[in-house]
């Protein structure tokens with residue numbers, strides 16, 4: 349729902365309004381709230397958001413709700429705040445009480461609106477709210493499991509592959525995913541210091557073999573437009589940098605950030621690509637679709653990156669639904685990752701064979717554009733390794749014997 353489109357003057361609280369969780373709602377400052385759309389059959393998502401806003405943010409100005417800075421400022425970061433939106437399970441409450449020194453809690457009000465009232469097992473809640481399982485580290489799980497620090501010539505830059513680098517420009521995200529590969533570093537500090545940026549940019553400028561810079565973090569779209577403009581200008585001025593890429597989850601957890609001003613800024617730095625972190629079909633809302641439409645409209649090719657997560661998206665029907673919805677919003681499924689060996693993530697991992705079965709259930713049965721590369725990012729820093737179900741049965745001097753998607757034997761003659 350475009351909140352603004354449905355705003356209306358109201359006289360304050362009424363029977364359905366139970367108060368606000370927003371520290372920026374002093375009470376009486378704002379006299380507006382959302383009303384449901386004027387139509388006979390309102391969209392269920394619109395109604396859900398309307399109810400959520402009526403209960404939890406009755407006095408919030410629609411302009412504030414639709415402002416990404418307000419969403420950032422009002423992120424839920426404590427158990428006490430979260431318990432105003434949902435009854436915490438004992439496991440969640442204890443995990444939150446023992447979170448000190450670990451990946452912090454942060455959920456945008458927008459993303460909360462998608463999970464509130466949906467039960468403790470709701471997939472979006474499971475991805476954002478810690479449970480006791482997160483406090484157990486298995487022997488195979490390592491902090492910095494991809495050994496990014498071992499491939500880091502200067503702070504905040506990972507140079508693992510010959511022609512491209514990963515530039516970690518911030519440690520801040522608008523929402524923290526409990527399975528985050530960089531849970532050892534994100535959420536600890538604010539944005540990387542300018543000096544660190546300068547050292548990374550100098551390194552890129554001094555290495556003519558680098559033709560591709562992936563700007564990530566944390567989430568780069570938590571930077572202001574001014575900061576992004578500076579960063580992109582500096583990188584674009586390096587002659588051998590051919591393409592820029594941004595890795596982000598912001599269009600999913602804070603679609604308000606994708607403003608016309610931002611897209612106008614980004615399109616000045618083409619060729620610029622974007623990888624968006626989607627996990628579940630219920631993340632694809634009208635707002636996120638509109639944000640992606642704005643990005644695509646600015647000529648930015650959009651891809652998705654998805655982590656395979658047990659009981660969240662490892663059901664073939666759920667995954668297929670996600671992939672189909674992504675194509676509908678002009679996002680090309682790019683990578684499906686086996687969950688990295690990050691401390692406290694055992695409960696999220698699903699067998700690799702399960703991922704292969706999902707790919708097998710897709711290949712041949714749906715559009716090729718809908719099928720991501722299933723990869724393992726090799727522990728210790730070996731890089732991404734593609735995984736495919738076995739289709740080749742035999743290669744002989746006469747040719748290649750293969751199974752097609754239906755399991756039928758096919759032969760292609762050799763030369």
Ligand code: SF4
Nearest residue numbers: 521524525528566597
């Ligand atoms: S948005 Fe990305 S960097 Fe931030 S917590 Fe989630 S996975 Fe980690």
